Amino acid sequence: MLVFWKENLVFLAVPKTGTTAIEGALAPKAAMVLRDPPTIKHAPIYRYRRFLKPLFVQAGGREPETMAVLRHPVDWLGSWYRYRGRPDLDGHPNSTKDISFDDFVLEYTKGKPAPFANVGSQAKFVCDGDGQIAVDHLFRYEDQDRLIAFLERRLNVTLDLPRLNVSPRRDTALSPAVEAKLRDRCAAEFAVWDQASGSS
Template sequence: MLVFWKQKLVFLAVPKTGTSAIEEALGPIADMRITNPPMFKHMPLVRFNTYIKPFILENFDVEIETVAVVRNPIDWLGSWYRYRSRPDLAGNPNSTAGMSFDTFVEGYLKNKKPAHSNVGSQAIFVSRHNGPIGVTHLFQYEQLDKLIEFLEARLNIGISLARTNQSPKGSVVLSSEMEERLRRKRTEEFAVWEVARR
């Protein structure tokens, strides 16, 4: 999470959406940069609204806007699947080594998710308690140029992103049957991604 006080802007870091590269590029000019532990680095909107925003409003009477990135849900899950296939997770319940992408997504669709598929929800991350999207400025990962354009204008700087924290290479092919199930059972994930289209 990055806070830009003068610009009244907070960048909320949705996992697996290029946030490490953005934080590396903008961290040096941020007034506050939270990178650890992960539960603070990847603070969802509800937690921000519960703990950080009230403190700001009470002490400084400043209205803060939020910005976040969401990714195509299939690609987002694919990134998690590849990330958890890395050798250092071998033998860990989170490991996806030797597992098909279909099996990983099937686990994600369960109410009680197995550890390897328990990766959260982009829709929940950017939404308020009662469901509607609450992030002020929402961008698609697939259109990062538009995010960069927005941030450059808002922060009055030039931005160049390096490639950091990439998931291992690997095949991420989802069967048509599993894709249909994913789209049917997680409509909210695809809806949020579509809303972010500009």
């Protein structure tokens, strides 16, 4: 999470959406950089509203705007799948080394997935308790030009985002039947990505 106090903007770091590169580029500009623990670094909107927003409002007398980046659900799951297939997770319950991408996604669609597919929800990250998007500025990972233009304009910076924390290469082709099941059981994930326009 990055807090830009003068610019009245809080960047909420959705995991596996390029946040490490953004943090690396913008940390010098930020008033606060919350890196650890992960529950704070990757605090979703509901946790931010409960614990941090009241503090910021009290200190600054105004409510900071929030922003976040979402990745297409299939691509987002593919990134998690590749990330958890890295060698240092061999033998760990989170490892996807010997699991196909189809099986990973099928497990993800369950109410209580096994540890290797328990990667959270982008929809829950950016929505309130009623399922409504609660982040002010929501961008698609796939539309880097719009994201960068917003950050450059809002923060008065010039950005050249490097590729950091890149997951290992693996086959992430999803069969049509499994994708259909994902779209049916996790419709909210696709709905929030569809609504992420990067409006400024």
